[in-house]
Amino acid sequence: MYRAAIFCFCAMIAPAFATADVQLSFYGGAQTAPASDISIRDPLIGAEDFSQDWEGRSFDAPIYYGIRATRWRSSTFGYGLDFAHNKVYPADGFGAPGYEVLEFTDGLNTLTINAYRRWNEAIGDLTPYVGGGIGVAVPHVEVVNGSSETIGYQLTGPAATLVAGAEMPINDQWSVFGEYKGTFSSNRADLDSGGTLEADIFTNAVNFGVSFDF
Numbered sequence: 100m101y102r103a104a105i106f107c108f109c110a111m112i113a114p115a116f117a118t119a120d121v122q123l124s125f126y127g128g129a130q131t132a133p134a135s136d137i138s139i140r141d142p143l144i145g146a147e148d149f150s151q152d153w154e155g156r157s158f159d160a161p162i163y164y165g166i167r168a169t170r171w172r173s174s175t176f177g178y179g180l181d182f183a184h185n186k187v188y189p190a191d192g193f194g195a196p197g198y199e200v201l202e203f204t205d206g207l208n209t210l211t212i213n214a215y216r217r218w219n220e221a222i223g224d225l226t227p228y229v230g231g232g233i234g235v236a237v238p239h240v241e242v243v244n245g246s247s248e249t250i251g252y253q254l255t256g257p258a259a260t261l262v263a264g265a266e267m268p269i270n271d272q273w274s275v276f277g278e279y280k281g282t283f284s285s286n287r288a289d290l291d292s293g294g295t296l297e298a299d300i301f302t303n304a305v306n307f308g309v310s311f312d313f
Contacts, residue, residue: 120170120171120172120177120312120313121168121169121170121171121313122167122168122169122170122171122177122179122310122311122313123166123167123168123169123310123311123313124166124167124168124169124276124309124310124311125164125165125166125167125308125309125310126164126165126166126167126278126306126307126308126309127157127162127163127164127165127306127307127308128157128163128304128305128306128307128308129155129157129163129304129305130155130157130163130185130186130302130303130304131153131154131155131302131303131304132153132154132155132187132300132301132302132303133153133301133303134150134151134152134153135150135151135153135298135299135300135301136148136150136151136298136299137149137150137194137195137201137296137297138296138297138298139195139242139290139294139295139297140295141244141246141290141292141294142292142293142294143247143292144197144244144245144246144292147195149194149195150194151193151194151201151298152189152190152191152194153187153188153189153190153300154187154188154189154190155185155186155187155188155302155304156186156204157186157304161184161204161206162184163184163185163186163206163304164183164184165181165182165183165184165280165306165308166181166182167179167180167181167182168180169213169215174219175216175217175218175219176214176215176216177215177217178212178213178214178215179212179213179215180211180212180213181209181210181211181213181232181234181260182208182209182210183208183209183260183280183282184206184208185203185206185207185208185282185302185304186204186206186207187202187203187204187207187300187302188202188204189201189202197244197245198242198243198244199243199244199245200241200242200243201241201243202241203238203239203240203241203286203300204239204241205239205241207236207238207284207286207300207302208236208237208238208239208252209234209236209237209258209260209282209284210234210235210237210258211232211233211234211235211258211259211260211282212232212233212234213230213231213232213260213262214230214231214232215228215229215230215262216228216229216230217266222265224267224268225265225266225267226265226266227263227264227265228262228263228264228265228266228278229261229262229263230261230262230263231259231260231261231262232259232260233258233259233260234257234258234259235254235256236254236255236256236257236258236284236285236286237252237253237254237255238252238253238255238284238286238288239251239252240252240253240255240288240296242288242290242296246292247290247291247292248291249288249289249290249291249292253288253289255285255287255288256284256286256287257284257285258282258283258284258285259283260280260281260282260283261280261281262278262279262280262281263278263279264278264279264280264306265277266310271312272311272312273309273310273311273312274309274310274312275307275309275310276306276307276308276309276310277305277306277307278305278306278308279304279305279306280303280304280305280306281301281302281303281304282301282302282304283299283300284299284300284302285299286298286299286300
C-alpha cells in the first residue's frame with residue numbers, strides 16, 4: 100500500500116513536468132503530536148477506549164520528511180501533491196494494558212492534494228505563502244498484544260493539512276523555505292484478530308526545506 104501511494108504520487112505529478120512553473124520541494128524538521136483518543140475493538144482481548152500521549156521523534160530512523168510537487172498556474176496561485184512521512188510513538192507507555200506495541204512510526208503517512216496562495220517578495224526577498232488540502236492517510240500500523248500481531252501499511256481514512264511559511268530564493272532555480280504544517284488524519288485500521296483500531300490524530304511540524312523550479 101505504501102509503495103502504491105508513492106507510485107500514485109509520481110504518476111499524478113508526471114504530466115505537470117511537461118509544463119513550465121513546476122516546483123519540486125523536499126523538507127524535514129521537528130514534528131510532534133498531541134494526545135488523541137483511541138478506540139480498539141478486539142474480539143480476542145475485548146474493547147478498549149483510552150487517551151494516548153504521543154511523541155514524534157523526528158530525527159530517529161526512519162526520520163520525518165516530506166515531498167511536495169506544485170504547479171504554479173499564475174504568479175500567486177498554485178496546486179499540487181504533498182506526501183508526508185509523519186510519525187507517532189507512544190509517550191510514557193500505553194494508555195491501555197496488554198499492548199506490547201501500538202504506534203505509527205514508518206509512518207503515519209499522508210498524501211494530500213493542496214492549493215497555495217503566495218505573495219511574491221512581499222518582505223524583501225521573502226515570499227510568504229499559505230496552503231491547505233485534503234487526501235488520504237496510509238499509515239504503517241503496528242499493534243501487538245499477547246493475542247495477535249498487526250504490522251503493515253493500510254489505507255485508513257481521510258486526511259487534511261494546513262501550511263503557512265515563507266520562501267527565499269538562492270538563485271533562479273533554487274530556493275529555501277521554512278513553514279508550519281499541521282495535519283489531521285482520521286484512521287480506522289483493521290487488526291489481524293478481526294477487530295479494529297480507530298484514532299483521530301493531529302500532527303504539528305516546523306519544517307525547513309529546499310525547492311527546485313523547472
